[in-house]
Amino acid sequence: MKTTNKLKLISTSAVALTLFASLALVQPASAALKTSADFTDLAGSNAALKTKIDRMIADGIFEGVSDNTFGISQNMTRAQFAKVATKIYNIPVDLTVKVSSFTDVHADDTANGWAIPYIEAAKKAGLIDGVTDTTFLPGESVTAAQLDTVLLKGLGKTVSMTSSPWYTDAIKQATALGIHPTSKTGDQAATREDLVLSSFGAQEAFNAQKPPVVTPTNPSNVSIVGDYKIASVIDSGLTSSATGVSQADAEDPTISKFAKEIKIKVTSAAGEEIAIPGVVQSVFSSNSSIAKVGLSSDHHAYVIGNKPGTADVSVMVKIGDGEAKQLHVTVTVQSDPVTVKTLTAGETSITETMTVVGSVYTGNFNAYDAMDLTAIDSYDNKYEGTDVKDYKFALGTLFITNDIQGEAGSAVGSVMVESDGTVKVTGNVTSFELTAVSASGVKATSYITLVKN
Known part of the structure; x- marks a missing residue:
């Protein structure tokens, strides 16, 4: 996996529709009574900012950094942001979790150990x-671009x-919606004030764009759609042989690529x-030893065989x-x-930079990353990217x-692809087909075309 400063985020539109719809979170009585x-440190803040802070406190999204300090000008750390993110998205958090899946997050860390349950919940939810x-x-610190x-x-x-x-695109869209932190570049740290203002603006944007809510008066308006034939x-033993993902993730209906979402369709009186x-x-599954079900944090149902x-x-x-309303569907596990x-490549013409000494090309890249593959399996499940x-x-790709072509005048070199997709080019190679x-x-x-560095 490439190291990146980007935050990996849930991007489904379904989550978008519940972003601000369920923010009434339970707070301790002392926290519920707090206001700006x-x-x-909010004494000198303008009335508009205080109003928004009061709203965020009331919704359980923000607390002070101490009993009498809000920390308005402080940067938002990744640990703090994990907690805010779980609250914004109403993600269930198991506060008994004390061990992190990350080696640099420890329960005895007085600065960040408290965030382990939130970090793990945010990670699990994607x-x-x-x-x-x-x-x-x-x-x-979380950057303005990550916030956007x-x-x-x-x-x-x-x-x-x-x-x-x-x-670039994140800032452009966020600016157009009025939710990008004012006068900040994407790589600058976001403060708690930035997060309050941006989140409040996003809430207004959400309210302006949300689709009409329907309350069906006839049960026929709500139905389950799709064919639920899934693999055993x-x-x-297929999931027990998992390598790129853990066995637990491969068997989790809400995470696994083998699972299918149970899709709900709603129609108006006009159809x-x-x-x-x-x-x-x-x-609920009538027989979980045959079909195992799960409910995601954003209220979608999934089933795995x-x-x-x-x-x-x-x-x-x-x-x-x-x-x-209760709906039923028969799931057949085969x-x-x-x-x-089907297997397709998102990139069919790829240029890679190689180190060249004389006419000898050397260098490595990953075939999976470069080709941007998409696979559809025999049960119509889609696998994209990584x-x-x-x-x-399960897919057995190799x-x-x-x-293989090289520069004229000397013997053509070699190309080898290892089991993890790492491509190793040695010698006089300028291009080749990768399948x-x-x-x-x-x-x-x-x-693949190789160019000199």
Whole structure:
């Protein structure tokens, strides 16, 4: 995994629709009574800012950094942001968690140890990942661009990160919505004041764009759609062979790429489909040894196959102020193995920079990253980007090379692709074909051109 300063975020529009809809979080009685008037460092703040702070305190999103100090001008650290993010998105937090999955976050750290439950909850929900696979950097400041990106994704916006710098599009969109921290570049640290103002502006933007809420008067307005034939991946031993992801994640219905979302459709009286946020209140399988179900933090239901058979899955949904309704669907778990149906490369013409001494090219790159692969399996599950690499244990992808070319006048060099996708080029090589092949024989090819550094 590449080291990056970007925060990895949930980007589904469904989460966007619940971003500010469920902010009434339980606070201790002493915290609930606090207002901006209780914090000495807010005495000189203008009335508009105080009003917004009072709203955020009342919604349980912010607390003071001490009993009488709000910390308005302090930078927001990644540890603090993990807590705020879980509150904004109403993510369940298990406060009994005392051990972090990151090596640089420890319970005995007086500065950041308190944040372990929030960091782990935010990570599990897909809100924020580590800076690397093993480190979180809890005391590092959150930048304005990272703040922009969180709020934009929460509003259901697609944020491009391909420009240089990566946050160009994030700042552009956030500025247009009036939620980018005033007079700050993307790489500058965001303060607690920035987060209050930006979050408040995002809430207004959300309220302006949210779709109409419908309360169906006829049960036929609400239904489950889709074909729920899924693979037996747990009892078959497939998930126990997981390598790129943990076995626990491969078997978690709300995380695993083998799982399917149980999709809810709502139509108006005129028969038009209506956009809705996550509306599932609970989900139950009549036989969890066959079909295992899970409910995500944003109220979507998922199912994963344990062993072959059929199970009735009941889903309780509630839309708007209407009554809760129970829906049912039959899930069939099949013994047919997971195979690749289609495999495509997002990048088919790739240029890589190599170190050249004389006419000898040397250098490494990763085939999965460079080709930007997308796979669709035999159960219509999609694997994108790093998913293809992480689920190689199921998809069986490997790489072959063809048509290796070099500069005229000397012997052509060699290209080798290791099992993790690392491409090693040695000798006189200027171009070659790189083909990804699945275990089922489906292929995708990219043309690689090597240029001198």
